[in-house]
Amino acid sequence: MDYGIVRRLVETLRRLPGVSQKLAERIAFSLLQDPDAQRAVAELSTILDGASSCAACGWFIEKGKPCANCARDRRVICVVESFSDLIGIDRTGEFTGSFHLLGGLIAPLEGLLPEDLTGDALLRRVEAGGVEEVILALPATIEGEATVHYLHELLAPTGVTVSRIARGMPSNSKIEYLDRKTIGHALRERVKVS
Amino acid sequence: MHLESLLLRNFRKFKEEQFSFGRRTLISGPNGSGKTTLIEACAAALGGRSFRSADLKECIREGSDHFFVKAAVELGGLDRAELTAGADRKGQKKLTRDGQPVSRRALLAATSFVLCTQEDLEMVSGSPRKRRDLLDRAAMGMDRGYIDIASQYLRYVKQKTALLRSERKSGLKHLNEAAVPLISEIRRRRGTAARALSAHFAAAAAQAGLELSVEIRLSAEEGEEVRRRLHDRMAREIERGIPLYGPHLDDIQMELTGRSARSSSSGEVAFGAFCLRIAETVLLGEAGWPPVLFADEIFSFMDRDRRDRAFALIAALPFQTVVTSHRTPGEGNAPEDCTVIALEN
Numbered sequence: 001m002d003y004g005i006v007r008r009l010v011e012t013l014r015r016l017p018g019v020s021q022k023l024a025e026r027i028a029f030s031l032l033q034d035p036d037a038q039r040a041v042a043e044l045s046t047i048l049d050g051a052s053s054c055a056a057c058g059w060f061i062e063k064g065k066p067c068a069n070c071a072r073d074r075r076v077i078c079v080v081e082s083f084s085d086l087i088g089i090d091r092t093g094e095f096t097g098s099f100h101l102l103g104g105l106i107a108p109l110e111g112l113l114p115e116d117l118t119g120d121a122l123l124r125r126v127e128a129g130g131v132e133e134v135i136l137a138l139p140a141t142i143e144g145e146a147t148v149h150y151l152h153e154l155l156a157p158t159g160v161t162v163s164r165i166a167r168g169m170p171s172n173s174k175i176e177y178l179d180r181k182t183i184g185h186a187l188r189e190r191v192k193v194s
Numbered sequence: 195m196h197l198e199s200l201l202l203r204n205f206r207k208f209k210e211e212q213f214s215f216g217r218r219t220l221i222s223g224p225n226g227s228g229k230t231t232l233i234e235a236c237a238a239a240l241g242g243r244s245f246r247s248a249d250l251k252e253c254i255r256e257g258s259d260h261f262f263v264k265a266a267v268e269l270g271g272l273d274r275a276e277l278t279a280g281a282d283r284k285g286q287k288k289l290t291r292d293g294q295p296v297s298r299r300a301l302l303a304a305t306s307f308v309l310c311t312q313e314d315l316e317m318v319s320g321s322p323r324k325r326r327d328l329l330d331r332a333a334m335g336m337d338r339g340y341i342d343i344a345s346q347y348l349r350y351v352k353q354k355t356a357l358l359r360s361e362r363k364s365g366l367k368h369l370n371e372a373a374v375p376l377i378s379e380i381r382r383r384r385g386t387a388a389r390a391l392s393a394h395f396a397a398a399a400a401q402a403g404l405e406l407s408v409e410i411r412l413s414a415e416e417g418e419e420v421r422r423r424l425h426d427r428m429a430r431e432i433e434r435g436i437p438l439y440g441p442h443l444d445d446i447q448m449e450l451t452g453r454s455a456r457s458s459s460s461g462e463v464a465f466g467a468f469c470l471r472i473a474e475t476v477l478l479g480e481a482g483w484p485p486v487l488f489a490d491e492i493f494s495f496m497d498r499d500r501r502d503r504a505f506a507l508i509a510a511l512p513f514q515t516v517v518t519s520h521r522t523p524g525e526g527n528a529p530e531d532c533t534v535i536a537l538e539n
Contacts, residue, residue: 150368179339
């Protein structure tokens with residue numbers, strides 16, 4: 001059977017991250033039949049039209065409005081790879097400084113090199129003054145390590161303290177169940193009992 | 195680890211067959227009866243790869259569109275598992291552990307086995323690739339954490355190759371810097387593995403009553419020296435478009451009893467390669483991962499005397515062993531407590 005417009009709709013929905021064939025079909029039929037779902041799509045379009053990203057930190061803002069992230073404590077900046085990492089750290093409630101979205105890591109396989117990241121914008125934020133520490137919350141992978149080296153070299157002339165998040169024991173875990181690599185990092189990055 | 199049984203479906207010459215394995219198993223049968231194929235199927239289920247073909251789909255029986263192998267294993271203590279491997283003609287590969295999809299990396303981290311085949315002669319006399327594989331397997335056996343280090347390094351090589359082939363080269367020095375600790379660690383661990391293998395090799399040779407030793411020489415460059423080498427090669431790497439330095443290219447030299455493989459007889463090389471696999475087996479056992487030793491037709495290049503000594507070494511191993519031979523049992527090559535799988539053409 002020729003599914004025509006239904007097929008086009010399903011294929012378009014499949015382009016969204018995390019949407020499987022089954023889910024795309026369910027959403028497609030809902031969009032074709034349910035006025036509420038149709039209104040939601042129209043609202044989405046309006047929201048996206050009014051959205052922009054902050055040139056300074058990479059966070060998403062409403063066009064013409066000040067950036068909520070830049071308004072946070074600027075003395076400490078936490079650099080993250082992506083939006084989801086930012087949410088993860090923010091939800092802990094442990095960090096009250098401002099974030100910097102890097103937009104990826106150095107990963108030539110994905111076509112990402114230093115100039116594709118927002119490192120220059122980070123440098124401008126630090127050079128503007130008032131920043132005491134930059135925390136690099138980047139993964140312990142080859143791409144993460146390369147990016148740490150790039151940012152460290154980029155920020156070194158400013159004299160700002162550059163640190164990275166520790167790797168070690170997860171909360172509520174027993175040492176006997178951890179892999180050797182994690183135990184090794186936890187030992188090397190131990191902290192003094194105060 | 196202990197392999198209890200293996201089910202093969204549409205795997206090369208086998209349509210559907212199940213085999214049980216004992217503490218010692220002898221697979222016998224004439225040429226072409228499927229002895230090597232059975233070992234290959236074991237390796238596919240336990241390690242997710244064939245040692246005869248680059249692609250698992252080449253193992254599919256003629257006239258079928260997919261193959262399936264299922265191994266029942268005891269992984270150590272009370273930990274039992276059902277491991278499967280399958281592939282179809284489109285190249286879709288699937289590995290599972292107890293019904294759940296599993297990556298090859300996770301499979302290798304859970305199983306423990308050593309393959310001893312005729313191709314092992316290349317380990318002594320061929321290109322360094324086989325010797326790098328030997329040291330990597332031994333290093334992985336000594337510490338499973340080595341899998342993570344090696345896979346991170348492999349990722350580095352892929353990222354670097356992509357960068358060298360692209361028009362922009364801006365992240366090269368940062369990628370190199372990130373690889374320095376990995377390269378140093380791989381070399382350190384390969385060095386430790388080489389020393390352990392040499393010691394176990396000497397013990398195996400002594401047990402066999404032969405004066406045979408092995409010397410494995412490899413790069414020991416670490417830290418600052420690695421950084422300098424990477425830096426020195428950057429311009430040439432950009433010009434050539436490929437990485438030119440690192441453990442994946444390291445030359446590893448091997449000498450048997452102070453002589454290069456070229457000046458050793460084929461019998462000496464065959465026995466040397468066999469002793470290296472015995473050393474690897476003992477090393478894995480000492481590290482707490484008692485392996486299954488699969489030995490496939492390794493005696494062809496050995497004279498009668500060496501063959502008897504090799505059999506005695508295998509028989510003395512405190513691990514599960516699976517040995518193939520084109521000779522039928524009864525000709526003095528099957529130990530008494532041995533499970534015999536007799537294959538026919």
